[in-house]
Amino acid sequence: MGKRIVPDIVVARLPLYLQTLKQLQREGEYTTSSNGLGKRIDISAAQIRKDLSHFGEFGKQGTGYAISYLIEQLEEILNVNQVWDMALVGVGFLGHAIANFRGFNSHGFQVKLIFDNNPTVIGSNIAGFIVQDSNKMEEIIQEHNVKVAMITVDSDHAQEVADRLVKSGVKAILNYAPVTIKVPEGVQIQYIDPIIELQHMTYYLD
Amino acid sequence: MGKRIVPDIVVARLPLYLQTLKQLQREGEYTTSSNGLGKRIDISAAQIRKDLSHFGEFGKQGTGYAISYLIEQLEEILNVNQVWDMALVGVGFLGHAIANFRGFNSHGFQVKLIFDNNPTVIGSNIAGFIVQDSNKMEEIIQEHNVKVAMITVDSDHAQEVADRLVKSGVKAILNYAPVTIKVPEGVQIQYIDPIIELQHMTYYLD
DNA sequence: GTATATAAGTTAAATTTATCACAAAAAAAT
DNA sequence: ATTTTTTTGTGATAAATTTAACTTATATAC
Numbered sequence: 252m253g254k255r256i257v258p259d260i261v262v263a264r265l266p267l268y269l270q271t272l273k274q275l276q277r278e279g280e281y282t283t284s285s286n287g288l289g290k291r292i293d294i295s296a297a298q299i300r301k302d303l304s305h306f307g308e309f310g311k312q313g314t315g316y317a318i319s320y321l322i323e324q325l326e327e328i329l330n331v332n333q334v335w336d337m338a339l340v341g342v343g344f345l346g347h348a349i350a351n352f353r354g355f356n357s358h359g360f361q362v363k364l365i366f367d368n369n370p371t372v373i374g375s376n377i378a379g380f381i382v383q384d385s386n387k388m389e390e391i392i393q394e395h396n397v398k399v400a401m402i403t404v405d406s407d408h409a410q411e412v413a414d415r416l417v418k419s420g421v422k423a424i425l426n427y428a429p430v431t432i433k434v435p436e437g438v439q440i441q442y443i444d445p446i447i448e449l450q451h452m453t454y455y456l457d
Numbered sequence: 458m459g460k461r462i463v464p465d466i467v468v469a470r471l472p473l474y475l476q477t478l479k480q481l482q483r484e485g486e487y488t489t490s491s492n493g494l495g496k497r498i499d500i501s502a503a504q505i506r507k508d509l510s511h512f513g514e515f516g517k518q519g520t521g522y523a524i525s526y527l528i529e530q531l532e533e534i535l536n537v538n539q540v541w542d543m544a545l546v547g548v549g550f551l552g553h554a555i556a557n558f559r560g561f562n563s564h565g566f567q568v569k570l571i572f573d574n575n576p577t578v579i580g581s582n583i584a585g586f587i588v589q590d591s592n593k594m595e596e597i598i599q600e601h602n603v604k605v606a607m608i609t610v611d612s613d614h615a616q617e618v619a620d621r622l623v624k625s626g627v628k629a630i631l632n633y634a635p636v637t638i639k640v641p642e643g644v645q646i647q648y649i650d651p652i653i654e655l656q657h658m659t660y661y662l663d
Numbered sequence: 664g665t666a667t668a669t670a671a672g673t674t675a676a677a678t679t680t681a682t683c684a685c686a687a688a689a690a691a692a693t
Numbered sequence: 694a695t696t697t698t699t700t701t702g703t704g705a706t707a708a709a710t711t712t713a714a715c716t717t718a719t720a721t722a723c
Contacts (some may be wrong), residue, residue: 260680266656270635284700291605291638296700297682304702312701313689330659344554349548349651354635358652382475398657398662406480406523424659429476429560431498438656443649445555445631446564449605450472452629452645453536453565456604466710490670502670503712510672516669581716 256303267292269325276318284315331359338397338421340412341404342372342382345427349401350378354407363397385412390445392419399423406430413440463511465497470508475531482524508554515639537565543569544616544627545624547610548578551633555607556584569603591618598625605629612636619646 271291273274275283285303303309306328310316313370326332337355339346339362346365355361366385367375373384383391392400400421403411409428416424426432429447434440462475464633477497481489490501490507509515512534516522532538543561545552545568552571561567571583572591579590589597598606606627615634622630629645632638641644 258680262660264686265660266653267637269656270650270653271637274636286700286721295617295682298680300700300702301681307640308702310701311689313691318480328660330662331656335655335659348550348554352651354652358656360652360655371710380597393622399659401651422662423655425654425658428597430480431473431477436678441654441658443651443654445558446560446566446609447472447476448631448647448649449541449566449629450475450535450537451637452563452631452647453541453605454468454471454534454535455645456628464709492670501712503714504710506672507711508671513671516671517719518717521670541704605682 254289261302264294264298265325265329267294268299269322269329269331269450272325273321274316276322280318282315282317285310287315294415326359329359333359335360335399336363336395336397337361338366338388338392338400338416340366340385340388340400340402340416342367342369342377343403347377349403350380360399363390364395366391388415389419392416392421397421399425401425401427403427404433467508467511470504471531471535473500474475474505474508475528475535475537477588478524478528478531478580482528486524488521488523491516493521494648518596519576532565539565539568541605542569542601542615544572544603544606544622545595546572546582546591546608546622547604548575549609552609553583555609556586570597570601572597594621595625597623598627603627605631607631607633608638609633 268288271288271376285299289296289299289304296455302354307324309321323332334356337360339349340414342350342365346367350362350365353382362378362380365380365382366388367382368385372382384400398421400416400423402409402412402416402424406428409430410432411436413432414427417438422437424432424434424444425441427443429444432440474494477494478489491505495502495505513530515527515530516627527528529538533603540562543566546554548556548571552573556568556571566583568586570585571588572594573579573588574591578588581588604627604628606622608615608618608630612634615632616638619630619638620641623640623644628643630638630640631649633636633649635650638646
């Protein structure tokens, strides 16, 4: 039946389900239920079942879900039954931390290219990668057919970098710069911004 | 009329409005409109007006919003017309990056305490702070009356650290560990997890 | 001075999202 | 072997959220 249109808010919850299933698996569990899974992450059992029902039938009445099977299925749905090469643009403290993060690999991603425009860091080795000149970004990204990128440059340069990434064929951008970026239709963008999250919380504090 | 109950989804958008208004201000603008603001961040003008209407009347027909005034008001609503001291627990690469991040200060936050359990880093100086022994976390956090904390320890220790933070009086936790954490009623929690965001995007890629 | 354009705040409508409740199926208990 | 319990997937219902439309006010153009 192909990929029907699924609400984005549903898609956004799938990675959390996947993460939690993997954790259950690490804890030695083999099966779980919409109820058991939901308790873990404070999501109702009905919602989990409804969400999954957009993609097929993965459970069994009376027993629930076979964890390894549901993981497989979710990985396929989310297209992480493969490893996406990523480009990282900007190697300040944050870029450094991301380059050295060992958590991507087992979840469908790996850093492949690192860029910066600062001559003092270009050519240096970070987490096993030679930092490349961001002037050659378009060329190198195209050559390596990289489709996913992370931006950790400062706010003033984030839009320009994003534009160049898009030109190079990048289709998904994770932006750490605290600024909204415009991308064309068909290019995905997500934001990571601690200040946004902190201010969201302080609303509820006195 | 006090603080009526405002949908959390509305509250979640306010920090983005604030961020964008500050940016407009840096660009030299003095006024904006729901339309102008919305265009920047791909949110409809009606939604911005509706969101703001939960908190009062901040604009003027015909002209729109005075940026500096709206910034002031949003800062008050979000309780960032003050500076919140923060504790940072865990000083790996990521903790390092956060400790050195210069962006918190102008948005209502500052790192005040840094903790780790690794004897080789305890006592060392990071971004001007002496890393403290996490065994003394409760005591020191209470003493400094810190209400906001960031967790950058590994997944296996995140819940335990969160529990101890809560015991110490922390009321808002920003968790960077890729695991869901349980906190009691009245304690705020938010997550930052690049893998979740990346997988959300790869759903839409082929 | 009058007409036109801009734009907030709000009420109503439309849409989206989440919950509920139940039939069907499997497993466990008696 | 039958009853009870667990649990899925789903259609119906309820709730939440967004959009649209409208009234009022201000500013600008003529």
